[in-house]
Amino acid sequence: MFNLHVFYTAKDKATLDRFYDEVRAAGIIEATHEEEGNIRYEYYFCAARDNEILIVEQWKDRASQEYHDSLPHLVTLGEIKQKYGIETVIEEVR
Structure with missing residues (x-):
């Protein structure tokens, strides 16, 4: 199994709300759920930030x-992230 945060x-x-609304409207989350090999792909809003x-x-x-x-759909996600100036940090979870 391979896990990322x-x-x-x-x-x-x-800005974050507009970004998320556009991601949902583009069907990116649902498309990812349907991918071969996907077990979990869930978005969580941070309570502290x-x-x-x-x-x-x-x-x-x-x-x-x-x-x-x-x-x-990930190419589209990249375009949406760029549009809203979203910074991304990826951490592999072992």
Whole structure:
């Protein structure tokens, strides 16, 4: 199993909310849930910092997650992140 914590940080809560709304409308979360090898892909809003989202990703293996990164809906996600100036930190969880 391969696990990641991905932190998205926006300049403020309003920007983060608009970002998340656009991600949902684009169907990125649902498309990821349907991918071969995906076990978990969930967004959590931070209670302490209202401009941050934690994504918990769990994959069958590293290859499944790497393939995920090449798919069209992840290209769209990258464009949406750029539009809203979202900073990203990725941590592998062992």
